[in-house]
Amino acid sequence: MSTAIDNETPTMMRSSGERRLPWYHLVFTGLVGAAIAAVLLLALDAFSIASMLILGFILHLVMGYLYSLVREGRRWAMDRLMMLIVIGAFALAMFPLVSLLWEVISRGGARVIAASPTPFAFWTNDMSGIIGGADAGGVLHATIGTLLITLWASVISIPIGLFTAIFLVEYADQGWRRVLGKGVTFLVDVMTGIPSIVAGLFGLSLFLAFLPDGQQGVRMGIMGSVALSLLMIPTVVRSSEEMLRLVSMDLREAAYALGVPKWLTIVRVVLRTAVAGLATGITLAIARVIGETAPLLLTVGMVTSINWSMFDGRMATLPTYINQQYRNGSANCMNDTVTNPVNQEVYACSVTTNIDRAWAAALTLIIIVMVLNIIARLVSHYFSPKISR
Amino acid sequence: MAAPLPITVEDLNIYYGDFLAVEDVNVQIMPRSVTALIGPSGCGKSTFLRTLNRMHEVIPGAYAKGRVQIDGENIYDPRVDPVNVRRRVGMVFQKANPFPTMSIRDNVLAGVKLNSRRLAKKDADELLESSLRGANLWEEVKDRLDKPGLGLSGGQQQRLCIARTIAVKPEVVLMDEPCSALDPISTLAIEDLIHEMKQDYTIVIVTHNMQQASRVSDRTGFFNIAGTGKPGHLIEIDDTEKMFTNPAHKQTEDYISGRFG
Amino acid sequence: MSTTDVTPEAAEAPTGSMKRSGRRFGDSVFSNLSIGSGLLIFLTLAAVAIFLTLEAWPAIRASQEFEGTAEFSLIEYTAPYVFGTVLAAVIALIMAIPISMLIALFISHYAPRKMAQGLGYMIDLLAAVPSVVYGLWGGIWLVPRLEPLYMFLNSTFGTWPRWPGFLPWVGGEPVVALFAGDPTAPMRNLASASVVLAVMVLPIITAIAREVFLQTPRLTEEAALALGATKWEVIKTVVLPFGRSGVVAASMLGLGRALGETMAVLMILAPGATFSWHILEVGRHQSIAANIASRQAEASGVDMSLLIFTGLVLFVLTFIINAIARAIVARSGPKS
Numbered sequence: 003m004s005t006a007i008d009n010e011t012p013t014m015m016r017s018s019g020e021r022r023l024p025w026y027h028l029v030f031t032g033l034v035g036a037a038i039a040a041v042l043l044l045a046l047d048a049f050s051i052a053s054m055l056i057l058g059f060i061l062h063l064v065m066g067y068l069y070s071l072v073r074e075g076r077r078w079a080m081d082r083l084m085m086l087i088v089i090g091a092f093a094l095a096m097f098p099l100v101s102l103l104w105e106v107i108s109r110g111g112a113r114v115i116a117a118s119p120t121p122f123a124f125w126t127n128d129m130s131g132i133i134g135g136a137d138a139g140g141v142l143h144a145t146i147g148t149l150l151i152t153l154w155a156s157v158i159s160i161p162i163g164l165f166t167a168i169f170l171v172e173y174a175d176q177g178w179r180r181v182l183g184k185g186v187t188f189l190v191d192v193m194t195g196i197p198s199i200v201a202g203l204f205g206l207s208l209f210l211a212f213l214p215d216g217q218q219g220v221r222m223g224i225m226g227s228v229a230l231s232l233l234m235i236p237t238v239v240r241s242s243e244e245m246l247r248l249v250s251m252d253l254r255e256a257a258y259a260l261g262v263p264k265w266l267t268i269v270r271v272v273l274r275t276a277v278a279g280l281a282t283g284i285t286l287a288i289a290r291v292i293g294e295t296a297p298l299l300l301t302v303g304m305v306t307s308i309n310w311s312m313f314d315g316r317m318a319t320l321p322t323y324i325n326q327q328y329r330n331g332s333a334n335c336m337n338d339t340v341t342n343p344v345n346q347e348v349y350a351c352s353v354t355t356n357i358d359r360a361w362a363a364a365l366t367l368i369i370i371v372m373v374l375n376i377i378a379r380l381v382s383h384y385f386s387p388k389i390s391r
Numbered sequence: 392m393a394a395p396l397p398i399t400v401e402d403l404n405i406y407y408g409d410f411l412a413v414e415d416v417n418v419q420i421m422p423r424s425v426t427a428l429i430g431p432s433g434c435g436k437s438t439f440l441r442t443l444n445r446m447h448e449v450i451p452g453a454y455a456k457g458r459v460q461i462d463g464e465n466i467y468d469p470r471v472d473p474v475n476v477r478r479r480v481g482m483v484f485q486k487a488n489p490f491p492t493m494s495i496r497d498n499v500l501a502g503v504k505l506n507s508r509r510l511a512k513k514d515a516d517e518l519l520e521s522s523l524r525g526a527n528l529w530e531e532v533k534d535r536l537d538k539p540g541l542g543l544s545g546g547q548q549q550r551l552c553i554a555r556t557i558a559v560k561p562e563v564v565l566m567d568e569p570c571s572a573l574d575p576i577s578t579l580a581i582e583d584l585i586h587e588m589k590q591d592y593t594i595v596i597v598t599h600n601m602q603q604a605s606r607v608s609d610r611t612g613f614f615n616i617a618g619t620g621k622p623g624h625l626i627e628i629d630d631t632e633k634m635f636t637n638p639a640h641k642q643t644e645d646y647i648s649g650r651f652g
Numbered sequence: 653m654s655t656t657d658v659t660p661e662a663a664e665a666p667t668g669s670m671k672r673s674g675r676r677f678g679d680s681v682f683s684n685l686s687i688g689s690g691l692l693i694f695l696t697l698a699a700v701a702i703f704l705t706l707e708a709w710p711a712i713r714a715s716q717e718f719e720g721t722a723e724f725s726l727i728e729y730t731a732p733y734v735f736g737t738v739l740a741a742v743i744a745l746i747m748a749i750p751i752s753m754l755i756a757l758f759i760s761h762y763a764p765r766k767m768a769q770g771l772g773y774m775i776d777l778l779a780a781v782p783s784v785v786y787g788l789w790g791g792i793w794l795v796p797r798l799e800p801l802y803m804f805l806n807s808t809f810g811t812w813p814r815w816p817g818f819l820p821w822v823g824g825e826p827v828v829a830l831f832a833g834d835p836t837a838p839m840r841n842l843a844s845a846s847v848v849l850a851v852m853v854l855p856i857i858t859a860i861a862r863e864v865f866l867q868t869p870r871l872t873e874e875a876a877l878a879l880g881a882t883k884w885e886v887i888k889t890v891v892l893p894f895g896r897s898g899v900v901a902a903s904m905l906g907l908g909r910a911l912g913e914t915m916a917v918l919m920i921l922a923p924g925a926t927f928s929w930h931i932l933e934v935g936r937h938q939s940i941a942a943n944i945a946s947r948q949a950e951a952s953g954v955d956m957s958l959l960i961f962t963g964l965v966l967f968v969l970t971f972i973i974n975a976i977a978r979a980i981v982a983r984s985g986p987k988s
Contacts (some may be wrong), residue, residue, distance in 0.1 A: 081882035204703060260505065
């Protein structure tokens with residue numbers, strides 16, 4: 003915003019529309035605003051950091067505007083005001099992100115590190131025999147469940163999504179295939195908008211329709227994977243299609259002119275050139291579905307120990323685990339200790355154990371999601387073809 | 392090997408969907424010689440070129456009707472596989488388009504590798520060297536064969552594309568304005584190369600540059616168009632010298648002498 | 653090099669015939685796989701419609717609307733949840749849209765070029781957080797902290813200002829009836845759910861609005877700046893009009909997302925099935941998605957069908973909203 007000219011020719015400031023006050027005037031009005039807010043709040047005995055920031059920002063808007071109005075004129079003052087508001091909006095949006103991450107990391111981190119019986123046991127234990135307020139238990143079973151179900155969802159979605167994208171980009175060019183392509187594009191859009199709970203209902207009703215009447219209570223991992231696929235396929239199609247379209251037609255023609263058949267051109271030239279973008283898009287699609295909760299509530303249920311089978315019995319997953327622990331709320335502590343009926347171990351009793359576990363599981367889930375996101379960024383950064391054009 | 396037969400084009404009509412782009416071409420293209428195609432923009436000369444190895448139909452909705460005999464075989468016979476045609480009739484494009492994911496070496500051998508044909512290391516090296524020598528590029532790149540093809544200069548990239556094309560051992564090489572994006576020095580290098588290549592290949596080159604046509608070609612064909620939305624026609628084709636000194640048609644004379652609209 | 657489709661004569665002797673020796677195996681497999689995947693998308697959506705309808709059928713069949721006499725009515729059951737769903741989503745949007753616009757402007761026009769991408773990632777991070785974590789954060793951390801704000805709104809706007817008594821229908825009512833009623837802690841009310849929904853749709857709307865604002869023709873902007881306009885004047889006269897339809901479409905997509913969101917509502921809202929406008933009151937509202945999630949574990953038979961029926965209603969609702977958004981994008985697309 004500021005330039006050297008501002009400082010050298012202060013007398014020009016009001017005469018020319020190009021001249022602006024240097025940026026530190028804004029900091030100055032901001033600090034004054036915060037100070038007045040603090041004094042006011044202290045006088046009213048209602049001081050808190052949050053209220054000082056909010057009131058201070060509002061005061062800053064008013065004072066910054068008036069100050070600029072006097073020094074720079076109405077148009078520039080309006081410009082100033084909008085800049086302040088825009089920055090304020092961004093700060094406001096950062097507030098939940100920072101607060102959420104802080105809560106998850108501090109509360110969840112404390113629990114993970116201080117997990118009983120040993121540090122980090124939270125990541126190596128499951129919930130078998132953990133009852134009442136027992137200050138123990140972990141998410142190993144839920145983490146395995148999440149990874150298995152997401153893996154299977156990926157196994158279903160990636161080939162379908164990738165081939166659909168290939169169809170849209172490489173084959174849907176004329177005649178009936180063009181019509182089919184338009185239809186597919188439309189339906190992929192529809193799929194993008196399917197609410198996750200509806201995807202869960204679909205996974206459920208698809209299997210229930212084929213199960214005998216007596217087994218309507220059956221839940222299993224594969225039902226969850228199918229439900230998640232419904233959410234994952236459109237994301238994969240969209241991102242892959244975009245990446246394949248970025249591959250220049252020149253390269254395809256170059257391959258055709260060398261007598262390379264179409265399918266080898268697609269595999270060896272188009273997919274090879276777009277591989278980084280494809281991997282990034284797919285990783286982000288996985289990161290998106292790995293945190294889905296609603297479909298899994300309906301389709302896979304909850305158990306307390308590891309279930310490796312996708313086709314037999316319920317499974318625990320991290321998102322549903324968080325939800326369940328949160329629902330349990332505060333625990334009852336009649337005695338100081340709780341005994342595990344399975345292995346007779348004795349744990350301390352903690353009223354907040356369920357909520358603590360929910361935060362720790364949330365931290366685990368966020369770590370997985372963030373690792374996937376970082377992988378995606380690294381892949382797109384390091385493996386994209388070095389095209390100088 | 393016996394001297395190859397000329398390429399014979401009969402009653403060729405070229406379409407983009409419903410639009411007739413080039414009408415009724417009948418021509419013979421002499422083997423082991425350079426034929427240049429000239430004409431104003433949009434007259435269909437590039438379109439015609441692309442029908443000679445069935446690259447035209449890569450564009451959605453595009454097709455051609457008629458006969459193109461190469462070595463006595465009609466490439467528009469329904470039993471003919473366009474992929475096989477393109478292995479015999481190579482093509483060099485206006486903009487150099489080396490494969491961005493491949494090294495110089497892999498780019499030259501792309502036609503072999505992309506088709507999953509296995510080649511002994513010795514044969515591959517021989518093919519690599521002979522193709523790069525054939526494209527006058529060997530001396531410039533022999534020390535950096537594993538560097539990316541995109542690291543070369545524009546003119547080198549275009550010669551890399553020529554090397555890639557002749558590595559497939561075609562009989563015919565089609566060139567679609569191969570020098571239009573290059574500086575004069577690189578253009579000269581490619582023109583020299585074309586001169587040498589006609590010992591072994593039948594070359595058809597589309598160019599906007601009439602000096603270039605007169606420098607490199609043995610025969611020149613002139614395409615013209617009556618107006619926008621009308622199909623292009625091959626007005627005449629003859630020895631280059633005659634075309635540039637004493638053309639049979641007034642249109643050709645107008646175009647060559649710069650009196651064209 | 654597992655597959656080789658090279659016909660022997662073409663590979664060995666380039667001067668051989670160009671006739672094909674049968675359809676290229678690789679090509680036909682590959683194109684069939686691609687077309688098959690496309691068809692599978694059709695099948696999948698057809699399956700969604702068919703199986704949901706199939707499973708919802710017993711409820712439709714047994715309902716008052718169909719039978720005439722049965723004790724439960726589909727409409728009476730579903731309507732309050734539709735109301736709750738739409739109300740929560742709309743209030744979330746009212747909060748999210750202006751802030752998203754401002755953030756998008758900040759990233760596209762105010763932030764220094766080098767920082768813009770990083771700031772964009774920060775907003776995208778908001779979209780990466782799983783909804784269940786939002787629910788946890790909202791339910792435990794946010795709800796108690798919103799209490800003072802709610803009490804303030806309730807005491808200030810819950811009773812005052814009122815419409816003058818002589819006005820029909822609204823005479824004597826508070827002007828903003830939304831904040832009326834009797835809020836009680838913990839504030840597991842619709843307003844809290846909407847705040848969290850707003851945070852969740854914010855990155856979606858911001859991302860699209862940012863793209864649209866960045867597409868404003870540079871030259872027009874620079875021309876306006878060269879004429880001496882301030883940055884805000886440029887935005888007001890060039891950027892915002894240019895991006896209007898894109899912003900509307902982005903908001904509709906955000907609405908679709910907010911309508912279908914389950915966990916934030918499930919974990920924050922204390923449910924109730926009324927048509928109350930009092931968003932601060934607890935136990936008055938519930939959304940379709942959260943209702944399904946909270947009841948599915950105990951539901952079976954006709955109850956399950958009923959839930960699936962409400963799921964169908966939600967599907968249709970979001971479909972309509974998304975279709976409108978797409979229509980707007982399609983109409984404004986070719987211009988840009």
